[in-house]
Amino acid sequence: MMKKNIYTLTALLCAAAMLTGCGSSAAPVTEDTTTTSAVTTEAESTGYTSSIPKQDFGGETITFWTYSNSSARIPRGILRRRS
Amino acid sequence: MLNDAVFERNQIVEEKFNIQLEWFDRGSASALSKTLKDDVLSGSAECDIILHSALTAMTDGLSGLLMDMNKLPHIDLDKPWWNSQLRERTSLLDTNYFYVCDMNVGTWTQSYVTYFSKQIAENYKVENLYDTVREGKWTLEKLDTLTRGIYEDLNGNSQYDENDLYGLADCSCIIDCLLVSSGLSLTAKTEDEGMEVAISEQFYQVYDQIANLLQAPEMLYTDRPEYTAKRDVYDRGAFIDNRALFFIEGLYVGGTKLRDMQTEYGILPLPKFDETQENYYTYSHSSHNSTVSLPVTSAQKSDMLCMILEDMAYYSMDLIRPAYYEKTLTGKIALDDDSVEMLEIITQSTVYEPAFLLLSNNLTNGGSGLRAAISNAKPAASFIESVLEANNKILADAIEAVRVNQSAE
Structure with missing residues (x-):
């Protein structure tokens, strides 16, 4: 029930984003079925889809640096400290 | 989760x-x-x-x-x-x-909101604040009026102190919040692609209104000298103990410090300057x-x-x-429609005022800039005159730094 509420909330937020100018005023992007590599995951909550196609970057490591205040969003176990 | x-x-x-x-x-x-x-x-x-x-x-x-x-x-x-x-x-x-x-x-998490005690609002028969927001009537003047209507000398010592019940409890962070939520822009781009400090007539009105609010005895203003040593303890403590109707702080406080509150609270956006202001604006620290x-x-x-x-x-x-x-x-x-609606307004209206990004060592400095001037109710015009040249120089230097960076690309 909670999850459903939150999904509804996200849809509302996106509508608000469009109204307030935070984000798109365009119609939600629909999935491009002509491109086989297009991502098929569609946000159940919003109707938007990612426009970035699937890619293989060969196991590349992408390194993010944060400061203490912003690290609260990172799950324990994948956050490391270097001296 | x-x-x-x-x-x-x-x-x-x-x-x-x-x-x-x-x-x-x-x-x-x-x-x-x-x-x-x-x-x-x-x-x-x-x-x-x-x-x-x-x-x-x-x-x-x-x-x-x-x-x-x-x-x-x-x-x-x-x-x-x-x-x-x-x-x-x-x-x-x-x-x-x-x-x-x-x-x-x-x-x-660093978006600032107005927390309010539902119990104090009920006890004092405060209007439905969610409706006030919806009707566009949640303004600086409304905050001031409601604040001044609430005070109880709980310990009976005939003195305003940190143990009493107030209309509003806050530190000087409220000044930055209200400057932004009033829709002010403290900087403006010039025709020659530069930037300068922008002081409007509305700025002076907002300045005076905030200065007056901070002087209200019904506000526990914890940047007053007698409270500064424990300002966060006193303003937050008053709200947690259900001794303040309003408390302006970041959303992160709701998810952490206020979790153990025994009474319910609600959240509202920061107030607008007046009813003619089209949107609510959120200050992000x-x-x-x-x-x-x-x-x-x-x-x-x-x-x-x-x-x-x-x-x-x-x-x-x-x-x-x-x-x-x-x-x-x-x-x-509560996960109710009112709260969801308020959070929508708050998170979708975050404003990034350049003055807080470029002039933090001067005009918007927490210790010596606008916060200090408004706290001490210094005359606005003479304060601005005293800092204008230095701040315009900082902005000019910033523009020049960007030019240098662009030429190096």
Whole structure:
């Protein structure tokens, strides 16, 4: 029930984003079925889809640096400290 | 739940692109800036993407450490997972050193709101505040009027002190909040692509209104000399103990410090200047919020990095945003339509005022700038006159720094 509420909330937020100018005023992007590599995951909550196609970057490591205040969003176990 | 959402987003992105995401906490914002500078100057390029506060991102950008986000591929600011308003507001010579998207939970947690005690509101027969917001009547004057209507000398010592019941309890952070929520812009772009301090007639009205509010005996203003040693303890304590109708603070406080409150509270946006102001505006603490940038050493990988960033921002809207709201709303705030509606207004109206990013050592300095002037009710005109030249020089230097960076690209 909670999850459903939150999904509804996200849809509302996106509508608000469009109204307030935070984000798109365009119609939600629909999935491009002509491109086989297009991502098929569609946000159940919003109707938007990612426009970035699937890619293989060969196991590349992408390194993010944060400061203490912003690290609260990172799950324990994948956050490391270097001296 | 929030951690689960972050984990799920990261996993989806890692699998989609066959990459490994690594996160490193570099300590304080200043420590992160120093480490970034060392990384760039040494050419070691260990950092691909940086999540900084808005203030330090601007500073590092001016120092030539960050790329111009406007020139990067794949990032689509028209998508709802990016804050598109930020680009115009914080650009210098059409250069932006940071963007904000739904990855930046710190921007939400550092968004300032008006908390109110439902019990005190009921006891004092305060109007339905949610309706006041909806009707566009939640203004600085309304905050002032309601504040002045509430005070009880709980310990009976005939003195206003930290143990009494107040209409409003807050520290000087409220000044930054109300300046922004009143729709003021303290800087303006000039016709010759420069920038200058912008002081309007409305600025003086807001200045005086805030100064008057801070003098109200029904406000526990914890930057008064007798309270400063424990200002956070006193203002927060008054609200937690149900001894203040209003308390203006960041959303993060609701998810942490207020969780143990015994009574229910609600949240409202920050008040508008007056009823003619079209929208509510939210102040996001520029020293503690979160942004996203690419170091100049990431230039060669920017195509790949921006695909990943765009996708992470998208999945953050899908997964992180609802998880954050659930976390925020499952404290003492009921998950009801009113709260959801208020959070929509609050998080979708965050403003990034350049004065808080460029003039933090002078005009917007917490100790000696506007906060001190308004706290002490200094005459506004003479205060502005005394700082105008120095602040315009800072803005001119910032524009020149961007020119130098652009010529080096």
